[in-house]
Amino acid sequence: MSSLRFKVVEEAFDRKAVPVEIPSERPEAFYGKAVFNRKTMFEYLPKATYDALISAIENKTSISRDLADSVAEGMKRWAIDNGARHYSHWFHPLTDGTAEKHDAFIEHDGKGGVVEEFSGKLLVQQEPDASSFPNGGIRNTFEARGYSAWDISSPAFILDGTLCIPTIFISYTGESLDYKTPLLRALNAVDRAATGVARFFDPEVKHVKSFLGWEQEYFLVDEALYSARPDLVLTGRTLMGHESAKNQQLEDHYFGAIPSRVEAFMLDLEIECHRLGIPAKTRHNEVAPNQFELAPIYEETNLANDHNLLLMSLMSEVARRHNFRVLLHEKPFAGINGSGKHNNWSLGTDRGTLLFAPGRTPEANLQFLTFVINVMAAVHKHNALIKASIMSATNCHRLGANEAPPAIISIFTGSSIEHVLDELDKATPEELAKLSSKSGVSLGLSQIPEIMVDNTDRNRTSPFAFTGNRFEFRAVGSSANCACAMIALNAAVADQLNSFREAVEARIAAGTPQKDAILEELRKLASECKNIQFNGNGYSDEWKAEAARRGLDCESSAPKIFDAYLSPSSVEMFVRTGVFSRVELEARNEVKWEMYTKKVQIEARVLGDLAINHVISVATRNQSLLVDNVVKLKSLFPGVKGAYVVTHDLETIEKISYHMDVIKTEVDAMVEARKAANRIASEREKAIAYHDTVAPKMETIRYHIDKLELMVDNEMWPLPKYRELLFIR
Numbered sequence: 254m255s256s257l258r259f260k261v262v263e264e265a266f267d268r269k270a271v272p273v274e275i276p277s278e279r280p281e282a283f284y285g286k287a288v289f290n291r292k293t294m295f296e297y298l299p300k301a302t303y304d305a306l307i308s309a310i311e312n313k314t315s316i317s318r319d320l321a322d323s324v325a326e327g328m329k330r331w332a333i334d335n336g337a338r339h340y341s342h343w344f345h346p347l348t349d350g351t352a353e354k355h356d357a358f359i360e361h362d363g364k365g366g367v368v369e370e371f372s373g374k375l376l377v378q379q380e381p382d383a384s385s386f387p388n389g390g391i392r393n394t395f396e397a398r399g400y401s402a403w404d405i406s407s408p409a410f411i412l413d414g415t416l417c418i419p420t421i422f423i424s425y426t427g428e429s430l431d432y433k434t435p436l437l438r439a440l441n442a443v444d445r446a447a448t449g450v451a452r453f454f455d456p457e458v459k460h461v462k463s464f465l466g467w468e469q470e471y472f473l474v475d476e477a478l479y480s481a482r483p484d485l486v487l488t489g490r491t492l493m494g495h496e497s498a499k500n501q502q503l504e505d506h507y508f509g510a511i512p513s514r515v516e517a518f519m520l521d522l523e524i525e526c527h528r529l530g531i532p533a534k535t536r537h538n539e540v541a542p543n544q545f546e547l548a549p550i551y552e553e554t555n556l557a558n559d560h561n562l563l564l565m566s567l568m569s570e571v572a573r574r575h576n577f578r579v580l581l582h583e584k585p586f587a588g589i590n591g592s593g594k595h596n597n598w599s600l601g602t603d604r605g606t607l608l609f610a611p612g613r614t615p616e617a618n619l620q621f622l623t624f625v626i627n628v629m630a631a632v633h634k635h636n637a638l639i640k641a642s643i644m645s646a647t648n649c650h651r652l653g654a655n656e657a658p659p660a661i662i663s664i665f666t667g668s669s670i671e672h673v674l675d676e677l678d679k680a681t682p683e684e685l686a687k688l689s690s691k692s693g694v695s696l697g698l699s700q701i702p703e704i705m706v707d708n709t710d711r712n713r714t715s716p717f718a719f720t721g722n723r724f725e726f727r728a729v730g731s732s733a734n735c736a737c738a739m740i741a742l743n744a745a746v747a748d749q750l751n752s753f754r755e756a757v758e759a760r761i762a763a764g765t766p767q768k769d770a771i772l773e774e775l776r777k778l779a780s781e782c783k784n785i786q787f788n789g790n791g792y793s794d795e796w797k798a799e800a801a802r803r804g805l806d807c808e809s810s811a812p813k814i815f816d817a818y819l820s821p822s823s824v825e826m827f828v829r830t831g832v833f834s835r836v837e838l839e840a841r842n843e844v845k846w847e848m849y850t851k852k853v854q855i856e857a858r859v860l861g862d863l864a865i866n867h868v869i870s871v872a873t874r875n876q877s878l879l880v881d882n883v884v885k886l887k888s889l890f891p892g893v894k895g896a897y898v899v900t901h902d903l904e905t906i907e908k909i910s911y912h913m914d915v916i917k918t919e920v921d922a923m924v925e926a927r928k929a930a931n932r933i934a935s936e937r938e939k940a941i942a943y944h945d946t947v948a949p950k951m952e953t954i955r956y957h958i959d960k961l962e963l964m965v966d967n968e969m970w971p972l973p974k975y976r977e978l979l980f981i982r
């Protein structure tokens with residue numbers, strides 16, 4: 254009998270909510286207390302230093318060594334006043350998490366004691382011994398140095414007594430080894446490009462910012478149950494487990510009352526977020542049992558992404574205080590919804606205009622339409638790349654399944670934009686010229702805001718939806734670093750806006766009035782990219798066929814999807830915008846393929862172990878009990894009656910034997926498939942082999958294990974079942 258399983262289930266079911274230490278102050282008073290933000294900077298830095306730093310942040314210029322020294326001194330005083338003893342450069346290597354290496358502030362004082370010091374040199378740049386971060390072959394061992402350099406646009410913060418300084422991470426030869434460097438490059442590119450276009454409408458615009466509001470979905474599992482599931486511990490998802498009779502069918506979890514244990518966790522997390530300046534705002538139950546969401550108020554993309562990464566590590570820490578483990582995996586449980594991280598994304602000028610928000614005048618709506626159509630054109634042209642930007646060994650379980658965005662990128666625009674695009678498409682250049690020269694711009698442009706308000710049909714099946722004043726990129730995975738998606742999207746849009754501006758300028762140079770030039774160019778774009786627009790059901794099979802006809806990328810194998818990063822159009826776009834060099838792109842793909850392989854490899858090993866020494870062994874024990882029973886019954890009831898009495902047992906014995914046999918054979922075959930794949934030298938080919946030959950075996954093995962779960966004596970089954978894992982009391 255599996256006493257461990259019953260023990261942990263009992264432990265989990267008896268657990269009470271952990272009381273939260275609620276600060277006596279209101280959020281206003283403690284918000285951002287652990288952040289070296291402008292308010293604190295003003296307090297701790299000399300006025301001249303403060304002014305120079307803010308100007309460098311706003312104008313994106315670099316800072317001098319003297320300025321760095323002065324900032325470091327103030328930052329250290331603030332950190333020490335707030336209990337910090339260590340400092341660390343905090344960066345985002347090409348792994349799943351963040352990296353930090355702590356150093357104490359202490360230095361020798363020359364008299365046998367120590368003083369606490371922190372210089373501009375240490376603030377601005379460090380050389381972490383980082384030879385074992387993924388680099389895709391960029392760094393040879395002889396130049397294994399990596400540099401981390403301060404990102405002045407994201408404020409330092411104190412986490413667990415350590416002053417964390419957000420930094421980029423690059424190689425000795427200058428290639429990026431992280432997510433932040435290319436993100437900052439993409440944000441600069443979209444700033445320059447969008448500013449160029451926004452000036453057609455408002456010559457005073459100096460900068461365009463990219464905004465991100467992510468919605469983080471996650472699962473919680475009681476820690477006792479979690480630790481009894483080696484697959485959850487080692488891979489973040491359940492590799493086996495029969496569906497629970499009751500799942501999400503009754504739709505009773507979504508937006509339902511939050512269980513008290515979870516509510517305590519959420520409150521605790523929110524307080525931590527607010528201390529760290531993360532504007533956590535929304536929390537609710539999600540669709541699947543034990544699934545929840547947290548969303549902040551949107552911020553500038555770089556900061557928002559730092560906050561998301563910080564949140565993901567905070568969540569794990571706070572969850573432990575509440576005897577939970579948080580699962581950020583995109584598909585921890587088969588048969589119920591997986592977790593995403595919708596990226597709400599928009600562009601806005603330094604003059605306060607949101608560029609995807611319809612305005613009150615036809616002119617404002619022409620600007621709105623310009624930006625929306627350019628986004629559509631960029632996503633259309635780079636749809637394969639945009640999909641590659643969200644693909645991973647974990648997110649591939651979610652995409653294409655019947656509950657999440659399909660593995661085809663299309664844009665939901667809603668009917669009002671669709672209507673305007675149709676009109677644009679139909680109009681001849683002469684008609685356009687007439688339209689624009691009448692009273693401002695016609696084309697129904699003046700009606701857009703009114704139609705938009707009514708436009709509440711929010712298509713949940715679209716991977717990329719226009720939602721009123723922003724786009725919601727829904728295909729991003731819950732465990733992802735949003736930078737990946739934001740780099741590809743902002744860079745692609747930047748490149749598109751640059752070519753749009755050039756085309757419009759060429760028309761103007763040829764004598765066309767600006768408004769007509771813009772309209773003509775929009776008309777051309779709208780007709781070129783109309784195939785990306787899809788307002789129907791993204792889950793349907795008809796759409797898959799239709800998308801293929803439209804020439805959209807329909808590849809569904811993760812390792813092959815990564816190829817899109819190296820297609821000529823992607824490489825040219827990234828090089829033109831200065832976001833990635835070819836060397837960087839090649840190196841990153843090596844890392845992507847390698848990561849894919851390693852994740853499937855780990856899962857295959859865990860599943861193989863569990864299959865043999867958990868499942869097969871209890872099934873054997875169960876089987877021998879049944880066999881024993883048969884023998885005894887037969888001796889008790891000899892002859893025909895005996896044969897009749899044991900029929901049921903014999904059937905079960907046979908079924909168990911069958912499933913055990915398939916499991917054993919498939920586990921052996923999976924080991925062989927792994928061995929064969931491991932001999933392949935090319936990372937790409939190896940990942941493809943893992944995808945094509947190893948991953949499908951896992952599916953088969955799981956199927957038979959799940960069948961056994963229904964047959965083997967409940968008392969013997971060793972691993973907590975879905976019905977026990979998924980319903981927090």
Ligand code: ADP
Pocket residue numbers: 464465466467468535548549550551597598599607722723
């Ligand atoms: P939903 O109804 O899509 O679940 P939520 O309220 O959960 O919406 O989350 C919406 C997210 O979009 C929030 O993080 C919000 O701050 C963000 N958001 C709102 N407006 C914008 C915008 N203009 N740009 C970027 N993000 C935005």
Ligand code: MG
Pocket residue numbers: 468546548
């Ligand atoms: Mg939401």
